[in-house]
Amino acid sequence: MRALFFSARRRDQRQHTKHRALQYFPYLRNQGIQPRAIRPVPEPAYQRLVEHGKSGAADKATFYSLFLACRAFAVQRVEQADVVVVQRDLFPFGPPVLERLLARRTVHLVYDTDDATYLRPAFTPNTPFQRLRRFDKVAELVSQARWVSVASEPIAAWARRFSANVSVVPMAVDLAEYDRARRPPRPADPVVLGWAGTTGGLRYLEALAPVLRQLAQRHKIVLRVISGGYARVCLPGVPVDARPWRAESALDDLASFDIGLVPLDDTPFEQAKFPFKLLQYLALGVPSVSARVGVARDVVDQGRNGLLASSPAEWLENLDRLISDVALRRQLANNGRETVRASYTTDCVAPLLLNGLMQAAR
Numbered sequence: 184m185r186a187l188f189f190s191a192r193r194r195d196q197r198q199h200t201k202h203r204a205l206q207y208f209p210y211l212r213n214q215g216i217q218p219r220a221i222r223p224v225p226e227p228a229y230q231r232l233v234e235h236g237k238s239g240a241a242d243k244a245t246f247y248s249l250f251l252a253c254r255a256f257a258v259q260r261v262e263q264a265d266v267v268v269v270q271r272d273l274f275p276f277g278p279p280v281l282e283r284l285l286a287r288r289t290v291h292l293v294y295d296t297d298d299a300t301y302l303r304p305a306f307t308p309n310t311p312f313q314r315l316r317r318f319d320k321v322a323e324l325v326s327q328a329r330w331v332s333v334a335s336e337p338i339a340a341w342a343r344r345f346s347a348n349v350s351v352v353p354m355a356v357d358l359a360e361y362d363r364a365r366r367p368p369r370p371a372d373p374v375v376l377g378w379a380g381t382t383g384g385l386r387y388l389e390a391l392a393p394v395l396r397q398l399a400q401r402h403k404i405v406l407r408v409i410s411g412g413y414a415r416v417c418l419p420g421v422p423v424d425a426r427p428w429r430a431e432s433a434l435d436d437l438a439s440f441d442i443g444l445v446p447l448d449d450t451p452f453e454q455a456k457f458p459f460k461l462l463q464y465l466a467l468g469v470p471s472v473s474a475r476v477g478v479a480r481d482v483v484d485q486g487r488n489g490l491l492a493s494s495p496a497e498w499l500e501n502l503d504r505l506i507s508d509v510a511l512r513r514q515l516a517n518n519g520r521e522t523v524r525a526s527y528t529t530d531c532v533a534p535l536l537l538n539g540l541m542q543a544a545r
Contacts (some may be wrong), residue, residue, distance in 0.1 A: 184544055186211065187264035188220045189257070191271045200270060202354055202459065203295055203334075210533045216540065219264075221257050223250045250274065254281055261288045266544040268293040269324060271300050276315040279323050286327045293543045294325050294342075297334035297354060299455035301341060305448065306383040329543040332536070335478045337455035350539055354459045355532040358524060361466040364434040365520075368441065368470060368512040373403040376502070377440025377469070379428065379460055382412030387446040387474075389418070394498045396420040402506045409436045437463055441512070442505050443471035445479065446498075453477055462527055465489070465519035470512040472501045488518040 190200035200220060208218045222229070224246065232246040254274055258281055261267050267289050273281040286292065301321045307313050325331050326345040332352045333339050342349045376395070378388050388408070395418060398404055405422045413425040426436060437443070443464035447453040454477035461479055464471040465488065473479040475491040483489040490505070492498040505512055525531075 184216045184266070184541075185264045186216050186218045186266045186268065186540055186544075187261060188218060188268045189254075189270060189273060190220045190222055199297055202356070203270060203297060203332075203352075204268070206355075206357055206529055207533050207536055210529070211537065211540075214537055216537070224253050247276065251281075255284075258285050258288060261285060264289070264291075266291045266293060266540050268295055268540075269328075270295050271298070272321060273324075275317070277317060279317070279320040282320060282324050282327070290329065291543050292324075292328040293330045293332060293540065294321070294328040295332040295352075296321075296338065297457050297459070299338055299341070299452050302452045302455070304383070304452045305450060306386055330539045332539055334457035335455055337477065341455070348542070350535060352532060352535045352539070353527055354457045354462055355527050355529050356462060356466045356523065357529045358466060358520075361434065361463075364438040365466075365468050366438055367468065368509060368516050370509050371441045373405045373422070374506050375405055375407050375424075375439060375441045376444055377407045377409070377437065377442065378444045378446075379409040379433075379437055382410060382415065385410065385412050385415060387448065388416075388444070390448075391444065391446050391495075391498060392418050392421065394495050394502065397499055398502055398506065401503070404506065407436075407440060409433070434463075434467065437469065438467045440464070440469045442502065443469040445471055445473035447474040447476045447479070449474070449476050458482065461489070462523065466523045466527075468516035468520050470505055470515035470519065472498065472505065482522065484518075484522075487515075488522045489515055 188204045204220060211218045228249055232242050251274055273285065301318055303318050322345050325342050328346060329348060331342045331346045331349040333342055333349065334354050336351055339349050339351050395406060399421050405424050406418065408416050408423060408425040409428050411428050413427050416423055416425040445458055445461045456477060458473060458479045461471060461473050461482060472490045472492055473483055475493040479491065483491050485491050490501040492501050
């Protein structure tokens with residue numbers, strides 16, 4: 184059986200492809216499935232236009248024109264596959280032309296997402312390109328899919344309005360990969376508070392600035408930021424070590440945190456989001472404080488495997504405790520890893536993906 188995956192377009196979204204598809208490819212091959220991922224554009228073009236481009240209108244227009252052409256070509260060839268998986272979207276702009284063409288070429292469709300792709304996030308830039316985004320297109324694609332795979336129950340509840348075959352397939356990690364980077368909590372001077380995320384997500388961290396400034400006055404800390412937007416980090420009064428996100432060093436960078444931060448806005452988009460960075464912290468044994476928003480409330484058992492906060496005062500209290508109490512950090516780290524082992528490993532989740540793909544292919 185041949186399974187074709189239309190992968191996501193940006194570098195941060197390509198991690199979606201890794202954790203929703205690529206890490207399962209060895210398992211799928213062992214089960215008799217031949218998986219293949221199709222990138223939006225060839226890698227050299229992505230490097231030239233996005234990674235090393237000037238992010239100007241000309242580079243973006245060239246990138247998305249090539250993106251559209253490559254997608255149209257690939258859609259014409261999907262009949263060679265027994266099941267076709269669309270991750271997030273086929274093309275973000277304009278009417279659902281490619282989606283309708285795809286539905287005519289094959290009925291063996293799967294839609295997969297780990298985000299509320301049907302909602303416009305508050306941090307979406309107000310640029311000419313972004314104003315052309317069509318967040319309503321995903322409903323049509325979901326209604327045409329034989330199986331819909333989503334990372335959280337809030338997304339599933341939305342998808343069930345359009346499809347009768349929706350499954351929650353949570354985010355998962357390969358613990359063996361994380362064990363190679365993991366290190367036990369220990370006394371630190373300074374204590375490293377860590378945040379990792381996209382450029383758009385920096386607004387979550389900036390909302391914590393008053394709390395971080397107070398902590399910097401009380402304790403010897405440093406805030407380590409891992410992000411493609413590292414150069415934009417500006418938190419006066421807080422010692423900052425900002426580094427670019429790199430796939431080859433990402434886990435080692437996260438493992439260098441003594442305490443992980445997962446701030447989020449309390450909006451419908453974040454309420455539906457699966458907090459993958461929280462899962463990574465748990466797998467690495469990094470004790471964490473997360474906003475009490477959405478799925479984090481299901482993953483974190485307060486005081487046992489992590490801490491939750493709903494207000495600046497609660498953020499300050501929880502972080503104060505963790506900075507001062509190494510024993511508590513060890514307890515949260517050990518229990519957090521067991522939480523991942525019990526429910527969020529690739530071994531746990533892979534059979535869910537396999538079953539859904541087999542259903543869609545029949």
